[in-house]
Amino acid sequence: METIEKEEGKLEVILKAAQKKFAEFGLAKTTMNDIAAEIGMGKASLYYYFSCKESLYEAVISKEQDHFLQEIQKTIKPTASAISIMKVYAKKRMRLFEYCLNLAKLNGDGVSNCLPFVKKLFEEFGKQEVELISSILEHGMNIGEFAPIHPKVEAEFVCSVMLGLRQAAKYRMKESLMTKEDYKNLNANMDKAVDMFICSILV
Amino acid sequence: METIEKEEGKLEVILKAAQKKFAEFGLAKTTMNDIAAEIGMGKASLYYYFSCKESLYEAVISKEQDHFLQEIQKTIKPTASAISIMKVYAKKRMRLFEYCLNLAKLNGDGVSNCLPFVKKLFEEFGKQEVELISSILEHGMNIGEFAPIHPKVEAEFVCSVMLGLRQAAKYRMKESLMTKEDYKNLNANMDKAVDMFICSILV
DNA sequence: ACATAGACTAATTTTCTATTTTGGTCGAAT
């Protein structure tokens, strides 16, 4: 029995095409045809794998979310100091958003004018990130780096600041698209904010 | 020669009506008729005082801006510690936005999908606030409370965080309107962020 | 001159309708 991997599963191929098209046009402006055409398939065939457009979009977001959280998890070594983990977190978070474009869009566009199920996806991701940061903070408390705090409360605060800085960057930018310069500035602000936060909870 | 003040100037009356209506409906959805009707005037008469709708809106924003900056200036006593000034600033800023509704809207709504002249108004206000905070930080440096920093850079960072937190709050809120609870949370986050910031630049 | 407003216009917005596109289904083919 040979497990040949020359071909990735069809599902994977579809997801990649969908990821690409959704990132390019957004959920509303991407048609099922766009996605099918991208991989030379018939539109109807997509419905063999996904019950509807929304579920395909959900799968794409889920994929990016998993990738995001998995990559972040890698940076968390129980041996490392919580301080350095938090610092690495901020940096890696920014870099990951460049790959997880749909996730980034979810964080960048307003969530008020979007479908309820998209809002749910965003909130779910937010919750998971709060959870993750909570665990880092707890780790820091356990090894005596951080003062006794409410991990969840503080994690929510940090997430608000990070989300906010991204929004503020979009708000302030000159063109309708963020330039390299904008990203550089955003990165700097993120690092600064996280440093400040860490400083504020040191023992 | 007697200076009777029983009647406020017509210009003032118009500005108040415009402020009210713009705050209620926004720039686009407020008609010159709405404003004129509010004070029992003919629409055409407004054009005796203001050349166009935009200039009337500008005047309203200017008025709120002046009020905002003037009120803030009051809190800055050269004798007070820069630390306390910054803390008061954060609190007063939030309270003032509840009165300067059009200014708050400018800060709350996205600025990307609006007229260029509105974007300019926002940027101008932003600049003035950066200037103001800069002066507070410099004051703090002069009296030896704050470490040697670049006041403008730090001021811009604080403004980004404050703008961002407001945006994040809008992002996270359940309803399309902010509840008392949302405001309470936003207030807490603002205070916390400013405290953190102050802490980060102490000598 | 100072203020005000009715009547008017050009431009913009809104509304309504005809047309196309798109999400989704089904049965046939492979």
Next chain:
DNA sequence: ATTCGACCAAAATAGAAAATTAGTCTATGT
């Protein structure tokens, strides 16, 4: 198990018709 052409109903789009609205001009009273 997988793919797709043909089809449908719903949604988006486009374009013309109708209604609002910003702004002007002139007349009128003060």
